[in-house]
Each structure stands twice: as structure tokens, then as C-alpha cells.
Amino acid sequence: MNPGWLPRLAAAALVLLALAGQGCAPSPPAATQSAAQPAAPAQAAAAGPKVVLKFSHNQVTSAPQHQAAEMFKQLVEERTNGYYDVQIFPNQQLGSLRDQVEGTMVGTIELTQQPASTYALFVPRMSVLDLPFLWTTEDAMWKVLDGPTGQELLQSLEAKGLKGVDYWSAGWKNITTGKKPIQTPDDLKGLKIRVIPSPLLSAQYEAWGASATPVDFKELYTALQQGVVDGQENPAGTIVDVKLYEVQKYMTESHHAFFHYILAFNKDWFDAQPQENQAILVQAMKEAGRWERQAWAEREAEATKRIREADVQVIELTPEAREQFRQLSLPVHDKFADQIGRDFLQKLTAEIERTPQ
Numbered sequence: 001m002n003p004g005w006l007p008r009l010a011a012a013a014l015v016l017l018a019l020a021g022q023g024c025a026p027s028p029p030a031a032t033q034s035a036a037q038p039a040a041p042a043q044a045a046a047a048g049p050k051v052v053l054k055f056s057h058n059q060v061t062s063a064p065q066h067q068a069a070e071m072f073k074q075l076v077e078e079r080t081n082g083y084y085d086v087q088i089f090p091n092q093q094l095g096s097l098r099d100q101v102e103g104t105m106v107g108t109i110e111l112t113q114q115p116a117s118t119y120a121l122f123v124p125r126m127s128v129l130d131l132p133f134l135w136t137t138e139d140a141m142w143k144v145l146d147g148p149t150g151q152e153l154l155q156s157l158e159a160k161g162l163k164g165v166d167y168w169s170a171g172w173k174n175i176t177t178g179k180k181p182i183q184t185p186d187d188l189k190g191l192k193i194r195v196i197p198s199p200l201l202s203a204q205y206e207a208w209g210a211s212a213t214p215v216d217f218k219e220l221y222t223a224l225q226q227g228v229v230d231g232q233e234n235p236a237g238t239i240v241d242v243k244l245y246e247v248q249k250y251m252t253e254s255h256h257a258f259f260h261y262i263l264a265f266n267k268d269w270f271d272a273q274p275q276e277n278q279a280i281l282v283q284a285m286k287e288a289g290r291w292e293r294q295a296w297a298e299r300e301a302e303a304t305k306r307i308r309e310a311d312v313q314v315i316e317l318t319p320e321a322r323e324q325f326r327q328l329s330l331p332v333h334d335k336f337a338d339q340i341g342r343d344f345l346q347k348l349t350a351e352i353e354r355t356p357q
Contacts, residue, residue: 049085050083056093097197104264112263140356161268163265166289182250190210194215213229234259235296240303245306246310265281
């Protein structure tokens with residue numbers, strides 16, 4: 001490792017510790033800080049301005065996704081000897097979720113981190129990641145997504161001018177409500193549940209008896225506070241990050257699906273970069289991503305504890321209730337199988353079944 005990296009690493013650790021103090025994400029573990037040796041640094045431009053790399057996402061600066069974005073920035077700028085100026089735009093500064101994907105498609109944004117459901121608005125196959133009760137365990141899920149089938153799914157973004165590189169984590173989804181606890185699907189009947197704009201997520205809640213209402217993430221707190229919607233789905237960490245526990249009374253640990261963030265470059269921009277820099281960008285993304293996944297896994301218990309301390313009642317589904325939800329979800333799988341691609345869905349589910357749990 002370049003000795004000049006050590007003082008920068010120490011400074012980075014202080015920054016990340018300060019950020020972690022704002023939320024509940026842990027500071028980067030030593031194993032991540034000493035990850036695989038970087039590729040040989042590219043040469044900085046002899047003259048002229050640095051190459052700007054705008055990186056947009058939706059999370060607050062205390063969230064692991066933003067901390068990992070900062071790690072990516074430091075790794076890239078160091079390993080390319082300052083060739084790039086990585087500019088991070090958190091908290092939807094560059095527009096709605098859809099706006100950011102569209103901006104990356106047309107090249108006004110070089111890199112974005114967005115939920116799979118937002119990409120699915122343009123590449124329907126990506127909606128496979130939102131199918132309820134698809135995954136068995138988190139370990140098996142990452143093995144599948146980091147393998148050939150997961151990479152094939154990322155490649156489907158190329159048709160829309162995107163270069164998918166990696167999957168980051170936001171944890172298992174939970175259902176929160178303000179009026180009553182959700183213990184069975186029947187409890188959802190008559191409730192308005194906020195969803196990311198997504199036909200599949202709308203169909204999921206309608207199958208469970210609720211009315212699905214798309215609301216932009218930035219407007220979610222107010223929509224819950226004013227009763228525009230009665231509930232929503234998100235991982236515990238996100239619920240803490242944006243303080244949704246202040247406007248919700250109940251959280252059901254349904255873990256019905258996993259919230260994936262996908263990192264994608266504008267493909268034309270990425271392809272135009274020097275080959276050695278492409279390797280550095282991908283490697284830095286994966287190193288930051290492995291830390292981010294672990295950070296989210298470690299913070300879930302702490303986030304749930306904070307939600308309980310806020311006097312939110314936390315409900316765990318019984319095996320019988322979980323099976324009721326799963327059975328009601330199967331028609332949703334079938335309804336979206338054609339747009340996902342039945343052959344691909346069968347391939348994915350077969351791989352999940354044979355992957356060690």
C-alpha cells in the first residue's frame with residue numbers, strides 16, 4: 001500500500017467516526033480499511049482541470065451509504081493520483097430518485113446509487129429484486145448477486161445507457177403504521193401504505209389488502225405526519241436515519257424483501273475512461289460496498305433498539321402469519337414473471353435454492 005495513504009486513512013477514519021456519531025452506523029472496520037491492494041495508480045493529467053465525477057444518492061450524511069460514498073471518493077482520488085474530482089450529492093440534492101436515474105442515463109450525472117425499484121421503471125427485469133419472499137438468507141442472497149446471475153442482472157442496465165457495477169445494502173424491509181399493529185395480512189385492509197413508485201410494490205400491497213400510494217422519499221415524513229398515508233416499508237436503519245419513528249406507532253419486522261441499492265455509472269462516460277482507471281473505479285466501488293454491507297448488518301439491531309426506545313411497538317410475525325403473507329405474494333411473482341423474463345426468474349430461483357444457506 002502507498003505509504004502516503006496512511007495519514008489520509010487516519011483522517012478518513014476521524015471523519016467517518018464523526019459521521020457515525022450522528023446516526024448509528026459503525027466506523028469502518030480495520031479489515032475494510034486494509035482491503036485488497038489497489039491497482040497501480042493512474043497518472044494524473046499533466047495539465048488542465050481534474051475529471052469531475054458527480055455521485056448522487058438519496059441518504060442523509062450519517063447513513064452508511066454516504067459514508068461508503070466518501071470511502072469510494074478517497075480511494076479513487078488517491079489511487080488515480082488526483083485524476084478525478086469525486087463530488088458527492090446526498091439527500092436527493094440532484095432531484096427525485098427517478099430524476100437521478102434519468103440524469104445518469106443521459107450523462108448529466110456520472111454515477112448514482114438508487115433502489116432497484118427505481119431502475120425497474122426503465123429496465124423491468126430489475127423489479128425481480130423487489131419480489132416479496134424471494135430470498136432465504138442474507139448470506140445466500142449476496143452469494144447469488146455477486147455471482148454470474150447477479151452480474152447478468154446488472155448487465156441488463158446497459159440497454160438504457162447505464163453501467164451497473166455493484167449492489168449495496170439497506171437491509172431487510174419492515175412495515176410501519178400509525179393506526180394499528182400489523183400482525184396478519186388482514187390488518188392491512190383499508191390502510192394506505194406508501195411505496196416507491198413501482199408497479200410491483202403497488203401490486204404487492206394490493207395483494208395483501210392495502211391501498212398502495214406512491215410518495216417520494218423526501219416527502220415521506222410529512223405524508224405520514226399529515227395522514228396522507230397510514231404506513232410505509234423500510235429497513236430499521238432508514239427508519240432511524242429519517243426519524244420515521246416520530247410519526248409511526250408500530251413496526252412489524254416482516255423482512256418480506258431486501259432493500260438493494262444499485263450503483264451505476266453513465267455507460268458512455270465509464271467506457272471513455274482510461275482502462276486502468278476503469279479497474280480502479282470498479283475495485284474502489286466493491287471495497288466501499290463490502291464495508292457498507294457489513295455496516296448495515298451491524299446497525300440493524302441498534303436501529304431496532306432505538307425504535308423501541310422511541311415507544312414504537314415492534315411486532316414479530318408468527319410463522320403462520322409469515323406463511324399467509326408468502327402465499328398471498330405468489331400471484332405477484334407470477335404477474336411480473338413475463339416482464340422480468342420467466343427464464344431468468346426460473347434461473348435465479350433455482351440458483352437461490354441450490355446456494356448454501
